[in-house]
Amino acid sequence: MKKLSFRYKIGILALASIFVAIVSCQEEYDPDLVTYPEITVDGFSPSEGYPGSIVTITGSNFGDRFEAAKISFNGELVTDFVSYQENIMEVRVPQGATNGKLSVQVWTHVKDSIGSYAVKQLPKMDSTKAENGSNITFPGDVVTIIGSNFGIDATALVITFNGTTAEIVSIQDNEIKVIAPEGFATGYIDLTIGGSTVVGSTVMINPTASGDITPYFLANTGVVDAQGGGFGFSEDSGTGRYRILSEPWITNSAGKNKSGIGGWGREQWNGREGYICWETWGNTPVDNGIIYQPTSFALPVGSYTITLNYYSETQMDSSVYLEVAAGGNGIPNLANISTALASVMLYNGATIGETSPSFAGEATLDFTVETSQVVSIGFLGNLKGRDSKGNYFLGKWIKLVKN
Template sequence: MKHLLRNMIGIFAVTLFVLLFYACEQDPQIKKYEYPMPEVSGISPSVGFVASQVVITGTNFGDRTEPVKIFFGGVQANKVLMCKNNRIAVEVPEGAVTGDVTMQIWTNDAGVIGKYQVLPTPVHISTTSENSLGSNIAEAGEKVTIKGQNFGDVKEDISVSFNGTPAVNFDLLDSETIKVEVPEGYASGSIIVTIHGYELVCGAMMNPAAKGDVTIFYLKNYKYPFKVHDFVGSQAGSGNEMGWFAIPTDWTVSDEIKCMVNKNASADDGKVGGTVKGYLGVQAGWGGNGSAKSITNGKIYQTITLPAGEYDLDISYFLGNVGDQQVYAVLAEGNTIPNPSEVDPKSNPNVKKVYKLEDYDSIGAKTVTWNFTLSEATELSLGFAVTVGDKKYFEVSEFKLTLK
């Protein structure tokens, strides 16, 4: 048994020696893989902005983005978007400056592969039309003025489109002003100014002849969460009801509606109202010290001018317990809405539509739809006429206006 064990150990030792010898003999034959030196044939464009895309063409780039390092004026790009053997796409990094573009792939330093001029990034300030219905409404052939900064001084470097429809006729008045003729047949939507490949969204324009959802062009602050004015002093209060009540922006809110005090707030800083927990709405009772227990002839409304046409107006309300109160959604001609006792269209010809809010406490919003037709451009006021007692409230989540 001892002889057998000794022989086995001997065989194992010989085998190990042979393997080590063979490995040592093979080491000199192992070669480290050498990546070929990348060769660059072009870089385009050579002028542009931070965050613009640049394409580098050539050979021996490989097909992985991780080993690619590209520098613009010494600042490394952190977004190599694509790498194929003959093409690299890269985004010009924040902080890039005009100067040499250099590249390294793996350990191969290609050095300077071109130059790139970094232009000041364009900025949009305002877009206005000359249409009498509003500065964001334009018919074909009308003029629209786009104001901003860093548009440059070469018209040929710029293109303008209205929701995808190119504007053929426009003038670059200076580096801050573009005047453009509205193209035929454009669809309502964003205006895009493209400068050296950089797309700048310059507001939106509505084609009054186009059909569909036109809410954004006529109504302001029209859906949850409704924007509100900043609180004054301690109006916000504290605790779980901090900011429960507030005053909505872009809506006319009567003093009768501004009757609530948030928890732990001070009525001395002025009462608030018009929004409840982010919804457009009204509440009487339950508030902090100094809150009103009732509201008489309160109003919240917004005044707009609509061109001739047929419309649907959807009003979605989320919660409410005012079915036994005088609370009306109202659409009336003119720059205000009537009191709750004056909303009957039979006796008040200015009232085009009226709806008495019902009690509603369910999953999802209840939507009321009005259909109406205007034979000419008309000034209208949309809102709520309110007379309610203690512990009454309603909350509206959204308005939607559709041109049919």
């Protein structure tokens, strides 16, 4: 094989350098280039829309470099070129656009106004609420969105619940009704129209989703925080160490073992005020005492776990049960406890007539709802009274989880 001479090598290198230079000139964007052909603009459409809408501009000699183009809507420059070709370009109306002239510049050729573009006012969502009047929304519920500038064309917009598309039932310029979609995740409602998305200000809660559903179905639960603490159960007005739990808790007469009050205790020695509390010192027994509350809505079909954090000096001849029962009318007494959906006896290992051994920790109760229904969750107490060193039970917080 012949070897290339030094002269030929130099020639090839020179040609390569010229080729690179030509390619570089073609690739480079030079805003001062004045020899590019004059552009023509035939028109644009549509002539109105929302920020984020796509506008198509037709003409000739646009070239193929969108960097050479400056498109402005009443002075607001376009930052999003959807497509760009020799005779057609598609751009998104910038968010700050206002009514006024549409201007086109390619290289140094300027068309100061190719017509007027009308920017529509974006919709505004003032409030969203479910059929029950709250932001707790079951899949299948009709949700009403109140606001303005919605228009009357349901096909022009898309409503999503945290990304899941909802069916629009009806639309007016100031009200939209949609059906909450199956399986949506708790979050905000979004309204998308003409390329722009408006985010609602109200979180729509799906109580059928798995996880901690305590705030949606129960109230006055001890307010569990990340460390397992909280602010305590609230009580009806009054003074003294013992009182009655506030609504929605319901305490029967047997549960009010301190001369018509009881079921709630101020026990600051244990770190905070406000506990579900039964104490039988002073020979004040509890005989089928019941404290319960019904769920605020029907629980969806599924399996659930109740977790209770509590302290107990309950003695071996006494008992406290955590129960859940069908319906909203209470939990069964000891003789009928087998009719409950589920129950668990809490610690009762203290020696009779003593305050030890004791227990501090959590108990769980699993149950299943076969048909959607309201259930009652509560406590059943049968605690012997003693003049001193009686029984003592203290509930710190309770929570409900859908599995």
